[in-house]
Amino acid sequence: MSSTQKDQHGARSQRSQEAKKPHRRKGEKTYSCDECGKDFTRGGDFKRHRLIHSGVKPYSCELCGKCFTRAGDLKRHQLFHSGVKPYRCDECGKDFTQIRHLKTHQLIHSEVKPYSCDSCGKSFTHAGHLKTHQLIHSGVKPYSCDLCGMSFNWAASLKTHKVIHSGVKPYSCDECGKNFTQAGNLRTHQLIHSEVKPYNCDLCGKSFTQAGSLKTHQLIHSGVKPYSCDECGKSFTQAGHLKSHQLIHSEVKPYNCDLCGKAFAQNERLQRHLVTHSTLYSCDFCEKTFNDIQYRNIHLLIHTGNDVYCCDQCGKPFTTDVQLKQHMIIHTKERPYKCDLCEKTFKSPYHLKRHQQIHTTK
Template structure:
């Protein structure tokens, strides 16, 4: 075969290959899902996909019994029980089971909050946190307590609430041993030992270790700054005897002294 014939043969072969490509592309997505219309190149991929619509989860975790539609998802889940966290943050060293969780965490260090609420403008690092926040505006509280019927926007808030009924107080003070059902309450309590009083009354200037006391004092004296009758000044917010006692002895004492001068 001459060089000219070889060139002609090569050109024809290339044309056939180019002409065949679109046919292969059209034949690639042969299998489509009747439920959602998604296309697949392999019948096996379609079958695996259809498990999502059927609700069948043939692969279950031996530790907790949670089911999955794919073996890969099961293996990823099992890392939770193993305690293995192969992905760690370069900034703080915190470990994660999934790369996605690490990337989301790294937004905290960068300060980037790409998800913002259209109603109030508050921003979040995760789309899921934004969705949870939006429940506040909608008034929807999908999680309710079976014992008292109180409803919450977040599952975590419900779990924290249920500790009240159970009597379990998992957070204890290292200095005095006092226990609490919420980590936030423990942190507030620890301010007593530290002597730090970050909250202050806007009107009398008295410093406090509880924001609740400061809020009550401000509300009271904004509404009735000159009334010295305690019975007239106690608002519904004063539902704590400790707050009431602090208010009477500190803020009310301040205004009594002012009135006498």
């Protein structure tokens, strides 16, 4: 058999073998990953995907050291360091380094949320966001903090949480100088200075800068406390409050005082303790002073015979909750009491009435 005949015979044999393979329709996903179950239509895409599970990341960023499995992923990542964001959303003016990020973002403006959670009914624009959300209902929190034992559904949440323990707060508020560990927390905080509070409670009239804060507040009026501590039975309106409380029973105290070395399970308790090194609380009746506001309050019972309500901002005591609420207006920029004659506003009814005497005299 000549070489030409051999080539022709080989070609016919290959066509015959191809004919015996099951016919693959266009768009059909015939390649499936054994590790995660993801399907692919092309063998090349399937091979590239498998690199993710291999753990091999040969492409490293020279600026931040982050590693990638593919060269293309590294190139896309390097756009973040360049600061170039060529893709702009016409709806809101937001810029993006990659066109796929722009397309993903544009779904927010479309308000189309085709992926719905069977457990709670919450809808999402992406299937990936739904999968991430469903971890909440599974109750599985595989990522734990080595410092305080707090657990999280996602690795990214744990990474964000660990910044708290580092003490690094690179984001600073231009208005008041307060520092934050995350840019998102700074943006949320800055709403306080804007004085815009569009979300109002129908039951008590209290206003909030965010819808989430209003929802959290409304739980107080409902009286429902679905989160209960297994150790002591104490109940809470929010899961976050329960988690903070449970640190007391864990005996883990990650928050330390730099001045005396005393350790605390919660940051709030550390902050209250720090005041003892710099502030003295005095009794309004006998001028006796105390390092701890709680001890001062206990002492006040000698004079008043009743429980006292103290201001979190300045420590001033009051005999009733109503008096404390009226006092708290001093620490805000709100001036809810308005004069009908001159449009001038005041923080308390007392100051409004005193002002109105001017018009009466005239």
